[in-house]
Amino acid sequence: MCGISGYVTQTDKSDELSRSLQAIQHRGPDSTGALVWDDEDRNVGLGHVRLSIIDLTDSGNQPMLSRDGKVAMVFNGEIYNLSELKAKLVGHVFLGRSDSEVLLEYYCRFGVKAFRQLRGMFAVAFYELESRRVILLRDQLGIKPMYYVNSGRDLYFSSEIRGLRPFLTKAPVVSRDDLFEFLSSGFVYEPNTGFEGILKLPAGHYATMTDNGLSFHEYFSIDKESKTGEYSEKLISSSIEQQLDADAKLGVFFSGGLDSSTIAAFSKKPCLFAQYAKDDVSLSGAQNDEPYADEIAERLNLDLQKISIEANGSDVASILSSMRQVACGTEELISDYTYFASAELSKAARAKGFKVMLSGMGGDEVFVGYPRYRLLIHENIFRALGAAAQFKWLRSILKRVPSIAKKVDRFASFYKEEKFPLSYSHLLGYFENQELKDLLGEIEYERHANRFVEKCKRMLEGFEQDCSLVRAMVLDYHGFLSHNLTVADKSSMSAGLELRVPLLGQELYCGYLAALRNGNEPLSFGKRSLKKLLLLKLPRRLVERRKTGFNPPLDAKINQLGELEVLHILRSGKIAKVLNELCAEDIVRKHFTKQENNSYKIWQLLYLSFWLDEHIIS
Numbered sequence: 001m002c003g004i005s006g007y008v009t010q011t012d013k014s015d016e017l018s019r020s021l022q023a024i025q026h027r028g029p030d031s032t033g034a035l036v037w038d039d040e041d042r043n044v045g046l047g048h049v050r051l052s053i054i055d056l057t058d059s060g061n062q063p064m065l066s067r068d069g070k071v072a073m074v075f076n077g078e079i080y081n082l083s084e085l086k087a088k089l090v091g092h093v094f095l096g097r098s099d100s101e102v103l104l105e106y107y108c109r110f111g112v113k114a115f116r117q118l119r120g121m122f123a124v125a126f127y128e129l130e131s132r133r134v135i136l137l138r139d140q141l142g143i144k145p146m147y148y149v150n151s152g153r154d155l156y157f158s159s160e161i162r163g164l165r166p167f168l169t170k171a172p173v174v175s176r177d178d179l180f181e182f183l184s185s186g187f188v189y190e191p192n193t194g195f196e197g198i199l200k201l202p203a204g205h206y207a208t209m210t211d212n213g214l215s216f217h218e219y220f221s222i223d224k225e226s227k228t229g230e231y232s233e234k235l236i237s238s239s240i241e242q243q244l245d246a247d248a249k250l251g252v253f254f255s256g257g258l259d260s261s262t263i264a265a266f267s268k269k270p271c272l273f274a275q276y277a278k279d280d281v282s283l284s285g286a287q288n289d290e291p292y293a294d295e296i297a298e299r300l301n302l303d304l305q306k307i308s309i310e311a312n313g314s315d316v317a318s319i320l321s322s323m324r325q326v327a328c329g330t331e332e333l334i335s336d337y338t339y340f341a342s343a344e345l346s347k348a349a350r351a352k353g354f355k356v357m358l359s360g361m362g363g364d365e366v367f368v369g370y371p372r373y374r375l376l377i378h379e380n381i382f383r384a385l386g387a388a389a390q391f392k393w394l395r396s397i398l399k400r401v402p403s404i405a406k407k408v409d410r411f412a413s414f415y416k417e418e419k420f421p422l423s424y425s426h427l428l429g430y431f432e433n434q435e436l437k438d439l440l441g442e443i444e445y446e447r448h449a450n451r452f453v454e455k456c457k458r459m460l461e462g463f464e465q466d467c468s469l470v471r472a473m474v475l476d477y478h479g480f481l482s483h484n485l486t487v488a489d490k491s492s493m494s495a496g497l498e499l500r501v502p503l504l505g506q507e508l509y510c511g512y513l514a515a516l517r518n519g520n521e522p523l524s525f526g527k528r529s530l531k532k533l534l535l536l537k538l539p540r541r542l543v544e545r546r547k548t549g550f551n552p553p554l555d556a557k558i559n560q561l562g563e564l565e566v567l568h569i570l571r572s573g574k575i576a577k578v579l580n581e582l583c584a585e586d587i588v589r590k591h592f593t594k595q596e597n598n599s600y601k602i603w604q605l606l607y608l609s610f611w612l613d614e615h616i617i618s
Helices: 014-023 082-087 099-117 176-185 222-228 234-242 258-267 286-299 316-330 338-351 371-377 379-388 392-398 408-416 420-428 433-440 442-459 468-478 480-493 506-517 528-534 554-561 563-572 581-592 599-615
Strands: 002-009 031-039 042-050 071-079 120-128 133-138 147-150 155-158 205-210 213-218 250-253 271-276 304-309 356-358 498-500
Touching: 002 014, 002 071, 002 120, 014 031, 014 042, 042 071, 042 120, 071 099, 082 099, 099 120, 176 420, 176 433, 176 442, 176 599, 222 506, 234 258, 234 506, 234 528, 250 258, 250 338, 258 528, 271 286, 271 338, 286 304, 304 338, 316 338, 316 480, 316 554, 316 599, 338 480, 371 379, 371 420, 371 468, 408 420, 420 442, 420 468, 433 442, 433 581, 442 468, 468 480, 468 506, 480 498, 554 563, 554 599, 563 581, 563 599, 581 599
Parallel strands: 250 271, 250 356, 271 304, 356 498
Antiparallel strands: 002 042, 002 155, 031 042, 071 120, 120 133, 133 205, 147 155, 205 213
């Protein structure tokens, strides 16, 4: 795992490239390299910071030149089907055993047709010295990021947005379309990021930069692959086993849940269980999971190691500091507070000597594990309850029940909205329609809502006749899953740690979705396949139990901040110029007068305020 940056410009940007690499140095602390070319009216620069995982020698350093000297490459990620690709390079003598060298030579031999054969997580830039083409490539599921700015004849790209900043001549501006998506869902759908002009290369695509400008090409289609894919439970074990190659120390983030227990059982690698301080209000009470994790580890004969995560403090200053870290670290508009916990966990794993960790991320998206999926599966059954929830008097009563207080309005809004993209966003976000209209202005709300619906229609092309669950999973591929992967990448790489997600193997992901689309797998909630596998090794009480989880108790944090502090932040920051201040204040007051539980709405507003202050200069 590494970080890359580069440019294709009319003027020399080598100094800016150096500053870009410094900005993303945390992604690759082991070595830094850059190559620049001044070719008549075109300047090209490729830069790389390396985290050595496979082949720890200098032969894996980058930028890397092909044996014939015709192609240069910078590569971030891992190629998992290395031996398969290597076998096709008959006659080539390798200098080392890095996947970077295999990828480069494979591309030299087979060109862009090679991309369909790659399996792994990757973001790559190739420069063909003779044709002067620069090609950017991103993996099929978008596990690794690739940000870019295209201003016509000039192109800049990097693994992180902060890597683009040295190249920018103007301060970034917030996108109002993205702001609507963020308030509706808590994140923005790819390729958007929250900034005007800063985009992500779409998953499963490559882009070609020539004298005629930048063009995009799709080499992977989730629609086509999920029509032809086939699912079997063997894909789970093979996907895990495929991702175990590493010359650096590799382990498993283990919680005792279904996802991490499955990965641990098939990988047999050291497992790290995080022990949080009991007085730490920044993290959920994973202490409750410890006895279960111990028993599962014993029954599966796992090497279980426990690491301590220090409390970040429950005072106002510590809480605000952690929130600002999230706004700074996510870079994109993503109000996911688990970033802070994930970064701390990654830091602790790195301190134990681990460079690579396997994570169960993706299990909920692949195997239908989110509670909202249950609602979509039993859509007709819940519809009557959704109709009843339209009555304000009933909703006011239900809001007094702590376990569902924050979900009542979302549940009612889901059934009230006719357009599927907007209705599904109510299962992801926290604001009601009227609140969104008040925050943005009704005319602006309608304009951005219509654009969002059209954007989602393009995402759902080919899936129009599928059931609501499948369409939601496709939207999650472009949105909720991609936001989770972004948080995972940014939080782990902030500590120089590679995170692999074996439950997101391409064949596994597309195969299971194909089974759902074709009716070969029942539309059942709750990770049926993973449970079936683990029940062969563990008693039902351990497999079926409800895990504590990794979510921060934001109720306690918001209440600790208090009404006056929250209002001060919202009034004094740039957010006051972006949203309706009176509406935001009304949401805050209703919470602190106990009319409503608006903890997550307030967190989203605070995050937006910190994000604007951190990233938007003007």
